[in-house]
Amino acid sequence: MNFEIITDSSANLPESIIDQYGLHILSLEFYIDDQVYLSYQKDEVTDLSQFYAKMRDGKMVTTSLARLEDTDLIIRKLFEQGKDVLYLGFDSTLSGTFERCSTYMQNLQTDEYPQRTLRCVDTLAAALGQGMLVVEACKMREAGHTLDEVAEWAECDRLxxxxxxxxxxxxxxxxxxxxxxxxxxxxxxxxxxxxxxxxxxxxxxxxxxxxxxxxxxxxxxxxxxxxxxxxxxxxxxxxxxxxxxxxxxxxxxxxxxxxxxxxxxxxxxxxxxxxxxxxxxxxxxxxxxxxx
The missing domain is CATH 3.30.1180.10 (Hypothetical Protein Tm841; Chain: A;domain 3)
Incomplete structure (x- = not known):
């Protein structure tokens, strides 16, 4: 692979696809009874039936953006490995995650890893709509398309x-x-x-x-x-x-x-x-x- 792809837990992709394409996931957070949970943790399965049962029982669930410390951990590791990166983010109209994380990544790349290439694309999508675009981007990467080609395709075809x-x-x-x-x-x-x-x-x-x-x-x-x-x-x-x-x-x-x-x-x-x-x-x- 000539570049790595980062997306958010909001893309709603199953673990099998995440593993198949070697995706890197930024997890958003949710809260129940003041207890914080990650929406995605690798190799850990959230009991979604139990989650929705709690909602049906009247539990209030609140949410928050992906954490910058997690963003730093993922993007810094990839840059240190000499990787270029494409970030396909959660619809910026529905969440502040894309603006927050893309800004952090771009500043890090400019200040500390100027030799690396980073492209950030607002998918204008959520759930498996975002996931669907991510999968197509992965297929293009497998077919030999460059980072810039895939990023430009995502920006042009996201609608x-x-x-x-x-x-x-x-x-x-x-x-x-x-x-x-x-x-x-x-x-x-x-x-x-x-x-x-x-x-x-x-x-x-x-x-x-x-x-x-x-x-x-x-x-x-x-x-x-x-x-x-x-x-x-x-x-x-x-x-x-x-x-x-x-x-x-x-x-x-x-x-x-x-x-x-x-x-x-x-x-x-x-x-x-x-x-x-x-x-x-x-x-x-x-x-x-x-x-x-």
Whole structure:
């Protein structure tokens, strides 16, 4: 490999892919009852079913950015090994992690390792939307592309990764300031399920409201039908879920039956994003020829 790739725990990638591509992960943090936890620790598995069970029981979860001491440990080690680095970071509109960590890396590289090359790209993506872009970057590296080529591709093509979400519990959007208390209350009474997407500026934007869980899953399928690149059957479709694997499988089944798509990566949503979207979140990611 002619360069190393760093990303964040928010990319939601399983350990098998992290190991396959030799990725370096900056972990964000979350807090339950004033106890701090890392969203990702190598070779340690977070019990996500237990995490979401605590949320369903009313436990308040708060989150924080990746730590600079961890950033320093990873980037300094790679520079000391003579490695150049590409950092593919969490959507800067949704989190301050990219700005914080990229600024630190750039200052370190300029001040102490000027002979090394560092490129930092804001993916404008979250969860497996970020992960999907990271995997494609890894494949390009394996195919022999240079650091600059992969970084420029990521900056140019990041908006071709479509990101669509629905949530089951409106209270989490209300807590995050994305929904008023009155709207959350009324929506809950009427069984309203919002459909949201990440737009071209990395903002989480509500697009549609439907009544009932199944209709919200079908709404995500409709977005795939309308927006996914052709041939749809050859897409690798990524689905993140907040401890609701059956619903993720149901959505995958709709896509498989509708278009013959067979390649899916389905993963439980990691705690930091899950803390803000709540149990029952379903997020769908795919390639598109249309701008977000």
């Amino acid at each position: 071709t990764f479509a990101q669509w979400f629905t949530v089951d519990d409106l209270s989490y959007l209300q807590r995050g300031g994305r929904l008023s208390k009155g709207a959350a209350f009324a929506g809950t009474l009427l069984n309203i399920k919002p459909v949201l997407h990440v737009d071209e500026e990395g903002r989480l934007v509500p697009v549609e409201k439907v009544r009932g869980r199944k209709k919200s899953l079908h709404a995500l399928f409709d977005r795939f039908s309308e927006c996914a690149s052709e041939p749809k059957s050859q897409q690798t479709v990524y689905i993140s879920h907040g401890d609701c694997r059956e619903d993720a499988d149901y959505l995958a089944g709709l896509i498989k039956d509708g278009f013959g798509t067979t390649d899916f990566l389905i993963n439980n949503l990691e705690p930091v994003i899950g803390a803000h979207s709540g149990p029952g979140t379903i997020a769908l990611f795919f390639r598109t020829d249309k701008a977000r």
